[in-house]
Amino acid sequence: MSALERFLRYVQIDSRADDSSESCPTTPGQLEMQRLLERELREIGLGDAAVDENGYLMATVPATPGRESEAAIGFIAHVDTSPEMSGTGVKPIVHRAWDGSDIVLPDDPTAVLSASELPDLAAQIGHDIVTASGRTLLGADDKAGVAAIVEAAAQLVPHSEIAHGPIRICFTPDEEIGRGANRFDVARFGAAYAYTLDGGNAGELEFESFSADLMRVAFVGFNTHPGYAKGRMVNAIRAAARFVDRLPRERLSPETTDGYDGFVHPYQLEASVDRTSVRVLLRDHVTAKLRKQERLVRTLAEAVAGETGTRVEIEIQEQYRNMREVLDHHPHVVDRARRAIRAVGLAPIERPIRGGTDGSRLSFMGLPTPNLFAGEHNFHSRLEWTSRQDLEKAVAVIVAIAQG
C-alpha cells in the first residue's frame, strides 16, 4: 500500500471534532479512525499499538540492532478534522499529472481551484493533486500527516538496513478544538522530543508559534420591560458594542498584521441586555507583549463600563506559549529536522506560525515538538488539497529524521 492509498482511505472516515461535546474524543468518528489505525499499525508489525481510554493511539517502531540505547524520537499527527466544514461523505479525487488548468469540483461548480489564485498549487503542475468533491473539506489536515507517519513505519519495519533508534508514534484526537495536548501522556510516550506532521508546503519546518491568551470581557447591565425602561434600563449590548468599536483596527488586528506582529482579536459575542460577553484573543510571538495587550483591553473595557453605567467582569486564560522558548534550549531537535529535509533534496522553509500547534503545548509539557510539513493546503476549506508528491516527501523526511 502507498501513502496515497492510505490517505484516500482515512479521509473517507468522518472524524470531525465537536466543540460542544465534553467527551474525549469528542466524536465517535475519531475512535473509528483510531481503531482502523491500530489495526494497520499492528499489521505492519507494531505489536504494542493501542488506543488508550482517552482515544490517544500510541505505538513503537523498535530500534534497529545497535541503536537501542538512543533516545526515542516521536512522530505525532491528529485524527480529527475541523468543525468549521463538513467532513461527512468526503469523496477524494486524484487529479493525476495535473496540467495546470482550473480544477472544478464536481459537486459544486462554484468551487474552483485555480493556479492563478493559488501560487502554492501553481508550483505543483505535473503532480498528482488530491481534492475533495466540492461539498466537504478534504481532511488533508491532518490525515496527510497520519498517512505519512503510517507509511514511514511501514517502510522502516521490514528494512532493518535502514538503521534508526527507537521511534514512538502518537495519533491524537481533538487538535482542531485546542484539546489535542490535554490528555497526552508525555511520560508514557517516553520520547525525548517529537515532531508533529501538520504543515503545508514541502520543506516547511515550524518552530516558532504565537503565545496566546483568551480574555472574556463581560458587561453587566440591567434589563427591564422596554416599554417602561426609561431611566432604568442599562443595555449591556450597547456597552459591548462601544468596547469592540474602540479596539484597535489599523494596527494590532488580524486584518492589518502579518509576520511577527501580534494582535488583539474580538471573535465571539454572546449578547443580551442584561449581560453581554466578548471573547478576545491575545496573540504575539513575544509572551511578555501579551501583558501589554491585556492592559490595553482592561483599560478600554473599564473606561466603557464607567461611561455606560455597566459593570465589567474580566477573565483571562492562558492558551499556549511560543514553542521557541523551549526549542531554543534544544537546538539539535530543529537541526535534525533541517538535515533530514536537506537529505531528501528539499530546502528548509522556516517561518513563524501565526497560530499554535499541539507542539506549542507539548513543548511546555516536557516534549519539545516542532512542526513539519505534510502537504496540507487551504486548511478547513472545501478547496483543501494536497499532492501525492508532497505526501511522499513527508514520508521521506520522517525516515531521514529516524536515521538521524
Ligand SMILES: [Zn+2]
Ligand atoms: Zn492540523
